[in-house]
Amino acid sequence: MRYGHFDDRRREYVIVRPDTPLPWINYLGGDAFVGIISNTAGGYSFYRDARLRRLTRYRYNDVPVDGNGRYVYVRDEEDGTYWSPTWQPTRRDLQGYSCRHGLGYTVIGASYVGIDAETTYFVPLDETLEIWSMRLTNCRDEPARLSLYSAVEFCLWNALEDATNFQRNLNIGEVAVEAGVIVHKTEYRERRNHFATFACSEPLAGFETQRDAFLGPYRGWNEPVAVARGETSNSLEVGGFPVGVHHVRLDLWPGASKRVIFLLGYHEDRRETPRGPGGESPDMDGARRTIERYLRADVVDEALERLRANWDRRLSALQVATPEPDVDRMINTWTAYQSAVAFNVSRSASRYESGIGRGIGFRDANQDLLGSVHMIPEKARARILDLASTQLVSGGAYHQYQPLTRQGNDTIGTGFNDDPLWLIHATAAYLKETGDWSVLDESVAYGDDRRTSEPLYDHLIRAAGYTLDRLGPHGLPLIGRADWNDCLNLNSHSRDPDEPFQTAPIRDGDTAESVFIAGLFCIACDDLAEIARRRGDAAAERRLRTAIGAMRAAVDRHGWDGGWFLRAYDAAGEKVGSHENGEGQIFIEPQAICPMAGIGLEDGRATSALDAVERRLATEHGILLLQPAYTKYRPDLGEISSYPPGYKENGSVFCHTNPWVVIAECRLGRADRAWDYALRINPAKRERISEIHRCEPYVYAQTIVGRDGRDHGRARNSWLTGTASWAYVAMTQWILGVRPTFDGLEIDPCVPADVREYRVVRRFRGATYDIRVENPDGVARGVRGIRVDGEEIDGSVLPVFDDRATHRVTVTLGAPS
Numbered sequence: 118m119r120y121g122h123f124d125d126r127r128r129e130y131v132i133v134r135p136d137t138p139l140p141w142i143n144y145l146g147g148d149a150f151v152g153i154i155s156n157t158a159g160g161y162s163f164y165r166d167a168r169l170r171r172l173t174r175y176r177y178n179d180v181p182v183d184g185n186g187r188y189v190y191v192r193d194e195e196d197g198t199y200w201s202p203t204w205q206p207t208r209r210d211l212q213g214y215s216c217r218h219g220l221g222y223t224v225i226g227a228s229y230v231g232i233d234a235e236t237t238y239f240v241p242l243d244e245t246l247e248i249w250s251m252r253l254t255n256c257r258d259e260p261a262r263l264s265l266y267s268a269v270e271f272c273l274w275n276a277l278e279d280a281t282n283f284q285r286n287l288n289i290g291e292v293a294v295e296a297g298v299i300v301h302k303t304e305y306r307e308r309r310n311h312f313a314t315f316a317c318s319e320p321l322a323g324f325e326t327q328r329d330a331f332l333g334p335y336r337g338w339n340e341p342v343a344v345a346r347g348e349t350s351n352s353l354e355v356g357g358f359p360v361g362v363h364h365v366r367l368d369l370w371p372g373a374s375k376r377v378i379f380l381l382g383y384h385e386d387r388r389e390t391p392r393g394p395g396g397e398s399p400d401m402d403g404a405r406r407t408i409e410r411y412l413r414a415d416v417v418d419e420a421l422e423r424l425r426a427n428w429d430r431r432l433s434a435l436q437v438a439t440p441e442p443d444v445d446r447m448i449n450t451w452t453a454y455q456s457a458v459a460f461n462v463s464r465s466a467s468r469y470e471s472g473i474g475r476g477i478g479f480r481d482a483n484q485d486l487l488g489s490v491h492m493i494p495e496k497a498r499a500r501i502l503d504l505a506s507t508q509l510v511s512g513g514a515y516h517q518y519q520p521l522t523r524q525g526n527d528t529i530g531t532g533f534n535d536d537p538l539w540l541i542h543a544t545a546a547y548l549k550e551t552g553d554w555s556v557l558d559e560s561v562a563y564g565d566d567r568r569t570s571e572p573l574y575d576h577l578i579r580a581a582g583y584t585l586d587r588l589g590p591h592g593l594p595l596i597g598r599a600d601w602n603d604c605l606n607l608n609s610h611s612r613d614p615d616e617p618f619q620t621a622p623i624r625d626g627d628t629a630e631s632v633f634i635a636g637l638f639c640i641a642c643d644d645l646a647e648i649a650r651r652r653g654d655a656a657a658e659r660r661l662r663t664a665i666g667a668m669r670a671a672v673d674r675h676g677w678d679g680g681w682f683l684r685a686y687d688a689a690g691e692k693v694g695s696h697e698n699g700e701g702q703i704f705i706e707p708q709a710i711c712p713m714a715g716i717g718l719e720d721g722r723a724t725s726a727l728d729a730v731e732r733r734l735a736t737e738h739g740i741l742l743l744q745p746a747y748t749k750y751r752p753d754l755g756e757i758s759s760y761p762p763g764y765k766e767n768g769s770v771f772c773h774t775n776p777w778v779v780i781a782e783c784r785l786g787r788a789d790r791a792w793d794y795a796l797r798i799n800p801a802k803r804e805r806i807s808e809i810h811r812c813e814p815y816v817y818a819q820t821i822v823g824r825d826g827r828d829h830g831r832a833r834n835s836w837l838t839g840t841a842s843w844a845y846v847a848m849t850q851w852i853l854g855v856r857p858t859f860d861g862l863e864i865d866p867c868v869p870a871d872v873r874e875y876r877v878v879r880r881f882r883g884a885t886y887d888i889r890v891e892n893p894d895g896v897a898r899g900v901r902g903i904r905v906d907g908e909e910i911d912g913s914v915l916p917v918f919d920d921r922a923t924h925r926v927t928v929t930l931g932a933p934s
C-alpha cells in the first residue's frame with residue numbers, strides 16, 4: 118500500500134496521510150544550518166555539529182514517536198477548539214492533509230473546521246536560520262477569530278549534556294524577549310559566543326518561555342494549557358526548560374488569507390569570550406538585521422526560489438530518461454539528493470543516528486562523495502583535504518572526526534584497515550570527474566603529527582603503504598579491527614556486555630586477513646598507479662603494479678573457496694565465508710569487490726561467484742549479506758553474530774553492498790541481472806509495499822530485514838547510508854554506462870535487451886553532453902559507434918571540450934561493424 122506519490126515535475130514526494138508507518142523525514146539546510154523534519158513537522162535543528170550546537174530538543178525514544186518539532190497551534194477563539202495543521206502533536210482528524218517533501222524544503226498543510234493552513238519550512242542558502250512560512254485561509258462563510266501559538270523547545274546546545282546532566286541543566290537555562298524576539302542565550306554570559314532567536318512577523322498578544330507555563334503540569338505537547346485556555350503569561354525561564362512560544366491573534370474575513378512568518382535562527386558574534394561586565398547580553402544588531410529581512414514575505418519567496426534554482430542547477434549535472442520511471446526519478450532527483458545529504462550530514466543525525474555519537478566517518482565520507490562529486494566538486498575537494506588531514510603518519514586514519522573541530526578521534530573505534538584505501542578511491546573519483554590535478558599538490562598535515570605536512574599525493578601513497586605494511590600469512594591484507602563490515606571483528610573478542618566490539622581492545626592481529634581489503638586495494642591502487650604514471654612517478658607506479666600483481670596472486674591462491682570467494686581468515690587462521698563453515702558460508706562483499714577489481718573475470722571464477730550469489734543470497738527484497746545467517750553466537754568473529762539472524766550485518770539485505778553486485782554483473786556483461794538487482798532495492802519500486810518496507814519510498818535505507826528475520830522486507834535506518842552513492846554510481850556509470858575516466862567520459866552501457874533507447878544529459882568538465890543511446894539490435898553490451906556533433910569518433914571516450922557548449926552524442930549499441 119502507498120501513503121503518497123511522487124510529483125516528478127516538482128521534484129517532491131507528496132504524503133497524503135499523516136500516519137505513515139514511521140515518521141518520513143526530509144532535511145532542511147545543508148552546510149551550516151541543518152534541520153531534520155518529518156511529515157508531521159517533527160524533528161530538530163543544529164548548527165554544523167549535531168552534538169555540540171543543537172538548537173532544539175528532540176527525544177529519540179519518546180512515545181508517541183516524533184513528539185518534538187516545529188509546531189504551530191491554531192485556536193478558534195469562538196469555541197476554544199484548537200489543532201495542529203501538521204497533525205502532530207494534537208492529532209485531530211484533519212481534512213486534505215498533505216506533506217510535500219522537496220529538495221531542502223517541506224510544505225505541510227491541512228484543513229480543519231473551515232480553516233486552511235499550510236506551512237513551508239526551509240533554510241535559505243547561505244543563512245543560518247530556518248523559515249516557517251505559514252499561510253492561513255478562512256474558507257468559512259463568516260469571519261474567523263483565531264489565535265496562533267508557535268512552539269519550540271530549546272536544547273541547551275550540547276545534545277549529550279542536554280540529555281544526561283540534569284543537576285546542572287536545570288539551573289543554567291536563560292532566555293530573554295527583546296522587542297518580540299525570543300532569545301535563547303544559555304551559557305552566553307560565559308563561554309559561548311552564540312545564541313538562538315525565535316521571531317515572528319506579527320505583533321504578539323503574548324509569549325511563553327517556560328515550558329511548564331506553556332504545557333501545564335503533567336500535560337503533553339498535544340494539549341498545552343496555554344492553548345487550551347487561550348492565554349499566555351509572558352513567562353521568563355531561568356534554569357528549567359526554556360521554550361519559545363509566540364501568541365498571535367488573527368481575524369480573517371471569509372475567503373481571506375494571511376501569511377505569518379516565524380524564524381528560528383542561530384547567531385554568532387565576533388566579540389571576545391569570556392566577556393567582561395556589560396557583555397552579558399547578546400549583540401543583537403547583526404541578528405536583528407537578518408531577522409527583519411526575512412520577516413518579509415517577498416524576501417522569503419525569493420529565497421525559496423533561489424533554493425530551488427540551486428538544486429535544479431546541481432541536478433542538471435546529470436539527468437536521464439530511460440523507459441523505467443522509477444529509475445528516472447531516483448537518478449534525476451532523489452538519489453542525487455540523498456547522496457548530497459549524506460555528504461553533508463555523514464552518519465550524524467537522522468531518525469536512527471542521534472546526532473550525538475557519530476561525526477564524519479572516514480570510510481563513509483569518502484564513499485558519500487562518489488554520488489555527489491559531479492554536483493558539488495568544490496565541496497568534494499575540500500572534503501578530501503579534510504579527510505586527508507585526519508590521516509595518520511602510518512598511512513592509517515582516524516575512523517571519524519567531529520565537524521566543528523575537524524579533529525579525528527577514536528571514540529567509535531580505531532584500526533579498521535580498509536579505511537585509508539577509500540581516500541584513494543574518492544580522490545581518483547574526484548580527478549576523473551574534474552581533471553583538477555592540482556589537488557594532489559595541496560599540502561596537508563597529518564592528524565597525529567601536525568608538524569608534518571605533505572602533498573595529498575604522498576598521503577595516498579602512504580595509504581597504499583599502510584595495507585602493504587600489514588600483510589598476513591597468506592599475503593592478504595590484515596583486517597585489523599574490521600574492514601568495510603564493521604562487525605566482522607576478527608581481532609576483538611569482547612566477552613563483556615559493557616564493552617562494545619567496536620572499541621574493545623584489539624589484539625596485535627598478525628593473522629586475521631580480509632579478502633575484501635585485497636579487492637579494494639586492487640581497485641584503489643590501479644587508479645593510484647595510473648595517477649603515479651601521469652605524474653611521472655615511475656618508481657611508485659612500478660611498486661604499485663607489482664603490489665597489485667602480488668595481491669591478485671594471493672587472492673587466486675588463498676582467496677578462492679572453490680565456488681566463490683572466501684571472506685577472510687580469522688585470528689586462528691581459519692576460513693570465514695567458506696563452504697566448510699557450518700554457518701556464514703558465503704558473504705556478499707568479496708563476490709562483488711573481486712570482480713569489480715577485475716579478479717576472476719577471465720577464468721570463470723567471477724561468473725561462478727556471482728552465480729552463487731544469485732542462488733544463495735538473492736531474495737525478492739534484495740541480496741543478503743551472508744548465508745546461512747549465524748544462529749550460534751560466535752564471539753571469535755566479533756559483533757556480527759550478536760545480531761539475530763536476518764538483521765544488520767548478520768544476513769540482512771545490507772543495501773550498500775547490492776550496487777557492488779550490480780557493478781560486478783556489469784563487468785560480466787550480464788545486463789538483465791544487473792538491472793533486476795538494481796530494481797529490487799530501488800525505494801520507488803518498493804513504494805507500493807510501503808506497509809512492508811515501512812521507510813521512506815524516496816530514499817534508500819541501510820538494511821532490509823533478510824530471509825531469516827521475522828519481518829523479511831522491512832527496511833530500517835533510512836537516509837544516511839552509502840547505498841545512495843553506490844546505487845547512483847552503479848546505475849549511471851555501469852548500467853547506463855556514462856563513466857568518468859581520467860581521459861574523459863567513457864561510454865560503456867550494459868542494459869537489458871528491451872531497453873531500446875535512453876538519454877543521458879551530463880555536464881562534465883565545462884561542457885554538456887546530450888547523449889542518446891540506441892540499441893536497435895537489443896544487445897546487452899558493446900558499442901558499435903559513437904557520433905559527436907555528427908562526427909564518428911574513435912574509441913569510446915568522449916573528447917573533453919570545456920567550451921560551455923552542448924554537444925550532441927549518438928551512441929549505437931551492437932557488434933562493432
Ligand code: GLC
Nearest residue numbers: 464480481601602603604819
Ligand atoms: C555502516 C557504517 C559503514 C560500514 C557499514 C557496514 O553503514 O556506517 O561504515 O561500512 O555499516 O558495517
Ligand code: GLC
Nearest residue numbers: 529603604617619756765766
Ligand atoms: C557500526 C556499523 C553498524 C554496526 C554498528 C555496531 O558503526 O555501522 O552497521 O552494526 O556500528 O554497533
